[in-house]
Amino acid sequence: MLDYILRRVLLLVPVFLAVSVIIFLILHLIPGDPVDNLLRVGSNAEARARIEAKYGLDRPLVVQYGIWLANLVQGDLGSSIITRRPVSTMIAQVLPNSLMLGGFALLFSTIFGVIFGVIAATWRDRWPDQMLMGGVLLGSTLPSFWLGLLLILTFSVQLGWFPVSGARGWESLVLPVLTIGLGGMALVARVTRVAMVEAAGRDFVLLLHAKGLSPTHIRLRHVLRHAMIPVVTILALRIGWVLGGAVTVEYVFARPGLGLTLIKALAQHDYPVVQACLLMLAIAVMLGTLLGDILQALMDPRVRSALT
Amino acid sequence: MLLSVENLTVRIGKVEPLSGLSFTLDRGEILGLVGESGSGKSLTAMAVTGLLPLIGGRISAGSVVFDGTDLAALPEARLRPYRGKRIALVTQNPMTALDPVQRVGDQVDIMARLHLGMDAKAARARTVDLLNRLRIPESRTVCDAYPHQLSGGMKQRIVIAMALAAEPDLIVADEPTTALDVTVQAQIIHILGELVRERGLALMLITHDMGVVAQVCDRVAVLYAGRLAETREAGPLFARPRHPYTRALIDCIPREGMAPGSLTGIPGLVPSVAQYPAGCRFHPRCLHADAACQQVPEARPQADGGSVSCHHPMEADHG
Numbered sequence: 001m002l003d004y005i006l007r008r009v010l011l012l013v014p015v016f017l018a019v020s021v022i023i024f025l026i027l028h029l030i031p032g033d034p035v036d037n038l039l040r041v042g043s044n045a046e047a048r049a050r051i052e053a054k055y056g057l058d059r060p061l062v063v064q065y066g067i068w069l070a071n072l073v074q075g076d077l078g079s080s081i082i083t084r085r086p087v088s089t090m091i092a093q094v095l096p097n098s099l100m101l102g103g104f105a106l107l108f109s110t111i112f113g114v115i116f117g118v119i120a121a122t123w124r125d126r127w128p129d130q131m132l133m134g135g136v137l138l139g140s141t142l143p144s145f146w147l148g149l150l151l152i153l154t155f156s157v158q159l160g161w162f163p164v165s166g167a168r169g170w171e172s173l174v175l176p177v178l179t180i181g182l183g184g185m186a187l188v189a190r191v192t193r194v195a196m197v198e199a200a201g202r203d204f205v206l207l208l209h210a211k212g213l214s215p216t217h218i219r220l221r222h223v224l225r226h227a228m229i230p231v232v233t234i235l236a237l238r239i240g241w242v243l244g245g246a247v248t249v250e251y252v253f254a255r256p257g258l259g260l261t262l263i264k265a266l267a268q269h270d271y272p273v274v275q276a277c278l279l280m281l282a283i284a285v286m287l288g289t290l291l292g293d294i295l296q297a298l299m300d301p302r303v304r305s306a307l308t
Numbered sequence: 309m310l311l312s313v314e315n316l317t318v319r320i321g322k323v324e325p326l327s328g329l330s331f332t333l334d335r336g337e338i339l340g341l342v343g344e345s346g347s348g349k350s351l352t353a354m355a356v357t358g359l360l361p362l363i364g365g366r367i368s369a370g371s372v373v374f375d376g377t378d379l380a381a382l383p384e385a386r387l388r389p390y391r392g393k394r395i396a397l398v399t400q401n402p403m404t405a406l407d408p409v410q411r412v413g414d415q416v417d418i419m420a421r422l423h424l425g426m427d428a429k430a431a432r433a434r435t436v437d438l439l440n441r442l443r444i445p446e447s448r449t450v451c452d453a454y455p456h457q458l459s460g461g462m463k464q465r466i467v468i469a470m471a472l473a474a475e476p477d478l479i480v481a482d483e484p485t486t487a488l489d490v491t492v493q494a495q496i497i498h499i500l501g502e503l504v505r506e507r508g509l510a511l512m513l514i515t516h517d518m519g520v521v522a523q524v525c526d527r528v529a530v531l532y533a534g535r536l537a538e539t540r541e542a543g544p545l546f547a548r549p550r551h552p553y554t555r556a557l558i559d560c561i562p563r564e565g566m567a568p569g570s571l572t573g574i575p576g577l578v579p580s581v582a583q584y585p586a587g588c589r590f591h592p593r594c595l596h597a598d599a600a601c602q603q604v605p606e607a608r609p610q611a612d613g614g615s616v617s618c619h620h621p622m623e624a625d626h627g
Contacts, residue, residue, distance in 0.1 A: 203404035210357050211419060211470065212392030222407055300409055301454040
């Protein structure tokens with residue numbers, strides 16, 4: 001198992017390099033020049049060349065990439081072209097907000113999604129199932145920015161239980177977590193239900209009944225265990241999405257985070273910041289997949305055997 | 309009598325795949341339940357083990373009296389104590405019968421823990437002992453293996469160990485060897501036969517292999533299209549089959565000294581549940597059918613204790 005984890009981590013190195021090349025290139029391929037933003041109106045070509053030299057933009061792309069990567073692995077993400085602050089400091093400020101929001105949202109969707117999925121599968125096609133699946137349909141189709149506004153209106157403006165916006169304290173986390181978590185919960189509940197129904201129809205479940213085990217024991221100790229395998233895969237894939245895709249929610253709640261920083265930097269052509277944000281999201285996706293694979297190997301001995 | 313099935317009728321939705329089945333089985337006895345695929349053998353196993361609701365079926369008439377209690381009349385909650393503890397099931401396909409993500413030792417242990425109230429340690433000791441007696445080499449190591457790490461024959465032995473662990477009175481084995489190699493088949497059948505003699509338990513052996521039936525069964529019940537065709541002691545049945553369908557099944561067993569290409573099958577197919585013919589269900593495929601066969605034949609008791617459901621039972625000695 002340890003051997004597997006090590007090999008799986010090493011496999012991430014070429015993936016990381018490929019991702020870094022793409023992230024580096026994308027911004028040089030899209031139209032728009034940040035130097036334009038820095039030049040005073042009416043500046044001459046000499047001033048432009050001076051600024052380009054200062055940021056290394058006059059050198060060949062390969063050399064620029066080499067310098068960028070070398071700095072990157074040392075933790076130096078460069079300085080923002082717009083704010084002139086080190087990018088690593090900016091990221092360090094917003095990343096905890098995003099991690100906290102994403103982490104709690106994932107936790108929320110996992111716990112309630114699995115519970116609701118089990119309930120729906122247990123009372124399949126009867127009223128608890130129909131009620132929950134109806135709610136799930138609603139939860140997965142509501143746009144999160146609208147849901148966020150609705151929650152603000154109800155719980156912040158009318159009831160005054162939680163702050164309207166910001167990232168100060170635990171109270172400010174509740175509504176954003178709910179907004180993101182409800183969609184994820186709907187997804188997890190649906191996958192859990194389908195996987196449980198599928199697993200309950202397998203041959204070995206019949207024999208478990210024949211062994212005289214109670215239906216609850218069979219459902220929770222055997223069927224649910226099998227159903228969790230696809231659920232874990234879905235959740236792992238969602239890690240990256242929750243970190244980056246929460247941008248609309250961050251926007252609605254005016255919550256400084258990775259997504260919001262990325263959108264702002266994109267609008268200002270702030271290369272180093274965009275690159276750093278994209279890199280963080282790419283790393284989150286890669287680590288999420290890694291985590292999913294490891295969990296899957298831990299849960300399914302057949303996967304472990306296939307590795308060796 | 310340990311098990312006495314009377315007029316067992318099973319319904320799944322609107323169809324009635326099993327009608328009026330009667331047979332008995334006592335301790336120390338092996339009853340062979342034979343017939344082609346689709347004749348209702350597996351449904352009989354599900355009915356006796358009380359698992360019909362899982363596949364959406366129910367016993368619509370008749371009784372399954374086990375040790376004095378009619379299981380057909382019991383609600384699910386009161387049926388469960390019988391399952392595993394007193395009536396064990398060995399299913400057809402060992403490849404899919406075990407939980408793939410649980411160690412096989414734990415899957416056997418649970419039986420002794422659940423039904424005999426043993427703690428984990430005692431249950432494991434019992435499992436190892438059981439595996440040894442089923443001639444599984446290195447049984448301690450095997451306990452820690454997952455199903456996919458074992459061969460088919462080994463897995464079927466684990467399933468049998470699971471069935472035996474709580475010391476049941478009756479084992480229902482639904483085609484226990486169909487999915488296995490011929491050499492392994494013989495071993496498994498041998499093991500099952502030995503268990504019945506050693507422990508005095510009753511075995512209902514469901515199979516479509518007449519060769520296996522001839523080897524180990526004391527009595528045979530021949531099913532055709534959801535009805536009982538003939539049930540008798542194995543010896544007389546093979547020597548003098550009275551139902552034309554039994555005769556046809558026996559003729560399908562390859563014998564020594566047969567000319568190549570002379571093995572005959574039974575023409576036609578078992579009809580599907582929705583298309584059971586009126587009267588004797590075998591008559592469209594029967595060489596002896598006439599107008600009388602349009603009526604459902606009654607089960608005629610035989611001098612040797614069995615019964616035959618045929619308007620024209622065969623009298624001549626076979627072979």
